[in-house]
Amino acid sequence: MPCEDSWLKAFRNPAGAARLVQDIRRRTQDRAPVRIMEICGTHTMAIAKAGLRSLLAPGVELISGPGCPVCVTPAGDIDAALELSARPGVTLATYGDLLRVPGSLRGDTLLRRRAEGADVRTVYSAADAVDLARTNPDREVVFLGVGFETTAPGTAACVLDAAGDGLDNFSVFCLLKRTEPALRALLNAPDCGVDALLCPGHVAAITGADAFAFLPREYGLPAVVGGFEAGDVLYAVWRMVCMVCDGTPALENEYVRLVTAGGNAAARAAVDRVFQPADSLWRGLGEIPDSGLVLRPAYARYDAAARYGLARGAGTEPPGCRCGQVIRGLLHPEECPLFGRLCRPEDPVGPCMVSGEGACAAAWKYRSADV
Amino acid sequence: MQSIITMDYGSGGVRTAQLIDEILLPAFGNATLNDLGDGAVLPDLGGQPVFSTDSFVVTPWKFPGGDIGKLAVCGTVNDLCMAGGKPLYLSLSLILEEGLPMDDLRTVVDSIARTAREAGVQIVTGDTKVVERGSADGLYINTAGIGVLRAPGLGRRALRPGDAVLVSGSVGCHGAAVLMARGDLPVEGDLRSDCRPLHELSAAALAAGEVHILRDPTRGGVATTLNEFVEGSGLCIDLEEEAIPVDEPVAAACDLLGLDPLYAACEGRMLAVVAPGDAEAVLGALRALPGGEGACRIGTVGTGRPGKVVLHTALGGSRILGKLTGAQLPRIC
Numbered sequence: 264m265p266c267e268d269s270w271l272k273a274f275r276n277p278a279g280a281a282r283l284v285q286d287i288r289r290r291t292q293d294r295a296p297v298r299i300m301e302i303c304g305t306h307t308m309a310i311a312k313a314g315l316r317s318l319l320a321p322g323v324e325l326i327s328g329p330g331c332p333v334c335v336t337p338a339g340d341i342d343a344a345l346e347l348s349a350r351p352g353v354t355l356a357t358y359g360d361l362l363r364v365p366g367s368l369r370g371d372t373l374l375r376r377r378a379e380g381a382d383v384r385t386v387y388s389a390a391d392a393v394d395l396a397r398t399n400p401d402r403e404v405v406f407l408g409v410g411f412e413t414t415a416p417g418t419a420a421c422v423l424d425a426a427g428d429g430l431d432n433f434s435v436f437c438l439l440k441r442t443e444p445a446l447r448a449l450l451n452a453p454d455c456g457v458d459a460l461l462c463p464g465h466v467a468a469i470t471g472a473d474a475f476a477f478l479p480r481e482y483g484l485p486a487v488v489g490g491f492e493a494g495d496v497l498y499a500v501w502r503m504v505c506m507v508c509d510g511t512p513a514l515e516n517e518y519v520r521l522v523t524a525g526g527n528a529a530a531r532a533a534v535d536r537v538f539q540p541a542d543s544l545w546r547g548l549g550e551i552p553d554s555g556l557v558l559r560p561a562y563a564r565y566d567a568a569a570r571y572g573l574a575r576g577a578g579t580e581p582p583g584c585r586c587g588q589v590i591r592g593l594l595h596p597e598e599c600p601l602f603g604r605l606c607r608p609e610d611p612v613g614p615c616m617v618s619g620e621g622a623c624a625a626a627w628k629y630r631s632a633d634v
Numbered sequence: 635m636q637s638i639i640t641m642d643y644g645s646g647g648v649r650t651a652q653l654i655d656e657i658l659l660p661a662f663g664n665a666t667l668n669d670l671g672d673g674a675v676l677p678d679l680g681g682q683p684v685f686s687t688d689s690f691v692v693t694p695w696k697f698p699g700g701d702i703g704k705l706a707v708c709g710t711v712n713d714l715c716m717a718g719g720k721p722l723y724l725s726l727s728l729i730l731e732e733g734l735p736m737d738d739l740r741t742v743v744d745s746i747a748r749t750a751r752e753a754g755v756q757i758v759t760g761d762t763k764v765v766e767r768g769s770a771d772g773l774y775i776n777t778a779g780i781g782v783l784r785a786p787g788l789g790r791r792a793l794r795p796g797d798a799v800l801v802s803g804s805v806g807c808h809g810a811a812v813l814m815a816r817g818d819l820p821v822e823g824d825l826r827s828d829c830r831p832l833h834e835l836s837a838a839a840l841a842a843g844e845v846h847i848l849r850d851p852t853r854g855g856v857a858t859t860l861n862e863f864v865e866g867s868g869l870c871i872d873l874e875e876e877a878i879p880v881d882e883p884v885a886a887a888c889d890l891l892g893l894d895p896l897y898a899a900c901e902g903r904m905l906a907v908v909a910p911g912d913a914e915a916v917l918g919a920l921r922a923l924p925g926g927e928g929a930c931r932i933g934t935v936g937t938g939r940p941g942k943v944v945l946h947t948a949l950g951g952s953r954i955l956g957k958l959t960g961a962q963l964p965r966i967c
Contacts, residue, residue, distance in 0.1 A: 280949055308892075314951020387891075493949050608959040619892055629953045 280494060283501045284318060290508045291322025297507045298324045298456055299500060300592050302446065303463030304331035304620020305491050311629035313493035315500070323500060326592040327622035329445055330463065332410045333360045334590055334614045334621050335545045336438050338578030341366040341614075344407055344436060347571055348373060348381040354399060355383045356392035357407040363617045367579035370610075389414070389421035389435075396425065396433035405567045408435045413465040415439050415556060416530035419537040422558070422565050434567040437557055440543055442466055443474065444554035449591060450482050457592065459485040459503035461496070464518040471526025472516040479512040490518040537562055544577060546614070547587030586613035589622050596626035603627060639734040644764025653762060657740060661747040662726075666758040674758035676723060679782045684719030686710055687778035695742065695772050697815035699807070699827030700901070702775055703745030708831050708901055709852070710779040711753045715836035716848045716904070718788045719781030721753060726760040726777055731770040742773065753831035755779065785840045790863055792846035797935040798913035799871055802835050802904040802920050803828065803928035804879040805856050809898030810887045825883045828925075830902030835926050839904070842919035843912025849905045854958040855897040859905055860943045861957045864935075871943045873933035873955065897958045907935060 291297055301307055307327045310316060316325050329335050345366050348355045355373065362374045362385065377383040382402070386392050392406035408418040418435060425433045442463070449455055462475045467488045478486040485506035489499035499517045506512055516522055534556070543555025558566045568575065580587065583601055588594040596602050596615065606612040608624055615621035635656055642649035659668065666674045688709040695702040707724065714721040726746065730739065750757055807828040814825045832850060839845050851859040856878070860871050880895045888895045902925060908916050913931055920926035938944070943955040 284950075305892075311953075312947075313949050314947050314953050315949070318949060318951045493947075497949070628956060628959075630956075631951070631953050 280497055283497050287319060287501050287504050288322055290504050294508070296321055296324040297504050298326055298458045299461055299503055300326045300328040300457045300459075301461040301463075302328040302330040302442065303461075303465065304334075304618070305465065306330065306461055306463065306489065306496065307622050307625045308620060308629075309491045309493065309496055311625035313496070314629070314631060315493065315496060317631045319500065323504060325500075326457065326595070327589070327625070328449065328592045329545065329548060329590045331590075331615065331618050331620040331622065332414070332438075332440065333364055333618035334586060335440060335445070335547065336364075336409060336614070337544050337546045337576075338365075338367045338580060339544070339574075339576035340438055340578070342578050343568070343573040343575060345371060345373065345376055347405060347436065347567070347573060348376045348383055350571065352403050353382065353571075354395060354402040354404045355381065355407065356386045356395055356404055357383065358387075358409060359385045360618050360620065361407055361409060363611065364614045365581070365611065365617075367581075369581055369612065389417040390424070393421045393424050393430070393433060396430050397428075400432060402432060404433050405571075406433070406435045407438065409438045411440055411442050411463070411466050412469045412534075413463075415534045415538065416469060416527070419533040422537045422562055423533065425565060426562060431564070434565045434570050435558070436567040436573070437538070439538065439556040440545070441540060441554050441556065442470070443477070444551050445545060445548060446478075448548055448551045448554070450484075452591070454593060455591075457484065458507045459487075459512075461499055461503070462486050462488040464488055464490050464495075464522055467516070467518065467522045467526065469527050469530050471524055472514065472522050473524045474526065476514045479514050483512050485512040486514045488514075488516045488518050488522050490521065544575075545590075546580075547590035581612045584613040586615045586623075589615050596623040599623070635736055637736050639730045639732060639736065639739065639764055641732055641764055641766070643730070644762060650762060657743055658760070658762075661743045662750070662757040664756045664758065666723075666756065667760075674723065674725075676758065676780070679722065679780070682783040682786070684714050684717050684781040684783050685778070686713040686717065687776065688713060690775040690777075691771065692812060693771050694815050695738070697827055698811045698825060700829035701742060701745050702773065703742035704749045704829055705901060706775040706777045707746055707749040707753060707755070708829050710777040711755060712832045712850045712902075712904075714779050714781040715832045716850055717781075718783055718785035718840070718848070720784045720837070721755045721779055721781040721833060723758045723780045724750065724755050724777050725779075726757050727775065728760070728762045729770055729774040729776075730762065730764045731772055732764060732767040734772055739773070742775075749831060753833050784837070785845065788845065788847055790847060790867060793863060793867070793869055793907055793935050794846065794909070795869065795935055795937050796910045797846055797907045798910050798931050799860070799873070799933040799935065800906045800908060800913065800917060800920070800929060801856065801879070801932050802832075802906070802926045803902075804881045804884065805851070805900055805903060806880060806884045806888065806895030806898030808901040809855065809893075810884045810895070812899075813891065813893075814887065825887060828900050828902040830925050832902065832904050832925075834923050835904055835920055838919040838923055838926070839906050839908070839916050843916040844909035845906055845916065846909065847905075847907045851900045851903060851905055853899050855895070855899055856905065857894070857896040857943065857955045858957045860933075861955070863907065864943065865941050865957075868937060868940045870936050870939040870941065871933050872936050872938070873943060873945045875945050875947045877930060877932045879928050879930060896955065
């Protein structure tokens with residue numbers, strides 16, 4: 264392993280953490296809470312794990328937005344994946360996060376389908392799925408391409424790899440989504456009361472920090488691209504609190520050890536070669552123009568939705584499930600009547616409780632000892 | 635001997651006898667086993683018997699720091715130790731998949747024999763079955779063990795407010811090492827399983843002070859095991875996040891996969907809850923032994939949040955540390 268791990272500790276528990284917390288409290292004590300939304304599931308988990316929400320309350324309200332790719336995938340698309348897993352000859356390759364997410368029917372998950380005989384394999388990267396297709400020529404391998412700008416390049420690379428090899432037993436069920444159109448839809452909604460945005464470091468590594476410049480420019484919102492250690496988040500929150508209190512919205516990049524202004528042009532070029540933007544359906548947010556990615560006509564043979572004639576749609580939300588509101592940041596997980604009662608990670612009602620990056624899963628797993 | 639296991643080796647006939655005579659007896663042979671009776675007749679234990687069993691299905695069967703054979707001995711030996719027993723005898727059942735290379739079987743058998751010698755236990759009875767190719771993943775092992783009770787009264791009911799919670803070394807190494815051996819980690823590095831018999835460490839702890847409970851945090855890791863100590867009771871455990879030892883390669887590997895080392899399995903670590911005044915003496919005894927060098931105190935038994943394990947984080951927050959739900963799964967970005 265790389266030896267730079269020891270410096271990671273400096274980000275995990277920085278010496279100045281107490282001073283930052285103190286200054287955040289001082290700046291926010293005589294005003295309405297500063298509402299900061301994070302839009303990356305890894306941030307959601309990091310915040311919960313470090314106990315930052317309770318540490319910074321009541322001056323700062325940390326809100327989870329649509330940052331969990333599994334959670335924003337509508338139930339109808341999960342239904343389609345479940346249906347696909349039941350087809351003879353099909354091997355479904357998926358990231359582990361999707362295994363436990365129920366479709367329209369409670370308890371109907373890929374994990375359950377696997378136990379019943381479906382060939383569902385967990386992979387850690389899209390490349391593993393292509394390898395599966397190579398080593399199992401008698402199987403039709405379908406990769407569930409879920410994620411934002413972060414996982415799109417890997418998915419594009421594996422389509423290019425498959426095309427280069429002329430593999431014909433591989434395809435992608437493309438559920439990829441784009442961050443910016445969803446953010447705009449969220450911010451344009453009249454019920455959105457967010458003061459600042461913690462921007463996703465992993466996404467920005469691809470898009471470049473500048474991709475978030477529209478937030479201060481068009482919406483007047485402070486925005487900081489942040490890393491994922493507790494110290495990273497704390498510093499980013501402090502900067503946003505400063506900008507909100509001083510009325511000086513700008514875009515800042517805290518995650519300079521990984522994120523540049525311009526991002527990764529090669530990765531974006533690969534995505535652009537394979538995919539094109541298309542309207543896409545989000546759980547909680549509905550249909551958003553140009554917010555998804557679909558395969559370009561040149562790579563249409565790798566499109567599982569077309570190859571298998573998959574029916575796409577919103578599906579049926581589980582009765583009583585408030586995941587849609589949680590995803591939009593309108594409801595804290597703990598405010599959902601099902602949270603921790605009818606809905607728990609071992610028997611989830613909605614995706615936010617089951618995905619490794621879901622707001623409810625984070626809130627449950629790292630529930631504060633003060634509650 | 636053939637170069638692979640065939641169905642014949644499980645027939646109970648000539649090939650089975652060959653397997654026993656040429657591979658198993660040379661490795662494990664002792665007066666009791668050599669009789670090859672239907673069961674072992676054991677000498678008087680000289681005390682209350684302790685009995686435990688465990689099955690082993692790890693994949694891959696070989697990983698950095700151990701293999702399924704070593705694990706099969708450690709698993710049952712450690713369960714006996716944690717129950718306050720001195721392990722003495724093991725049974726060994728092998729379920730072999732048709733096609734298993736004979737050399738792999740030899741490697742596993744050697745590993746079982748070596749670990750049993752190290753742990754001071756004899757293999758006194760056993761069984762071998764062969765199943766069709768595709769019906770098992772190489773080989774599965776079951777061991778059962780008998781020991782003699784050395785420390786009566788260990789268990790959750792013995793816990794008291796103020797007790798010290800100790801761990802014998804860094805946590806999560808086994809889980810991370812197996813993930814790496816599976817090829818699940820996009821890295822290579824110095825990740826070794828902590829798999830080892832705990833007979834010496836447990837004996838040392840029991841001799842050094844008033845021990846209230848011993849457990850090896852296997853599946854579900856330290857977090858789940860500590861929850862089992864206090865759930866449904868009027869006690870809680872306050873853990874100091876900064877005090878819990880996690881090796882850098884384990885922390886980094888878990889980070890990459892979105893896993894939490896506190897939920898990753900250990901196979902050669904011991905959690906001990908001891909009377910507060912004896913914590914230093916027990917730690918000293920553990921640190922003097924191989925495998926216990928990294929022993930440290932990680933928390934305290936309290937009453938503030940009955941039934942819960944509370945983790946006090948480095949930044950000054952605190953949160954409930956729950957039991958493991960399902961299996962740990964990797965994140966996607």
